[in-house]
Amino acid sequence: TFTYKMIDNxxxxxxxxxxxxxxxxxxxxxxxxxxxxxxxxxSRANFSTPLFMEFLKRGFVVVSIDYR
Incomplete structure (x- = not known):
């Protein structure tokens, strides 16, 4: 997990x-x-595991973000 932005604390x-x-x-x-x-x-935790696994299997880096 990485923090990529901070808005209003x-x-x-x-x-x-x-x-x-x-x-x-x-x-x-x-x-x-x-x-x-x-x-x-x-939230960024609401994702489809099979979808992510397929992209990872094909050599992708997968990034799931939160937004405000």
Missing amino acids: IFISADVFISTGKSTANPCPIMLYIHAGGWTGG
Whole structure:
């Protein structure tokens, strides 16, 4: 988990998922996941595990963010 922004003393965070054994020394594709919720609900933890696993299996780094 990384804090990428702070607004009005509220930390806005992102979770970064990298497959086991994946080297981060070289550039790789990223799948950025922005949860549903219409700016009023939800969180970066509300994701589809099978979807994330498929992207990880294909060599992507997966990033799930919160927003305010």
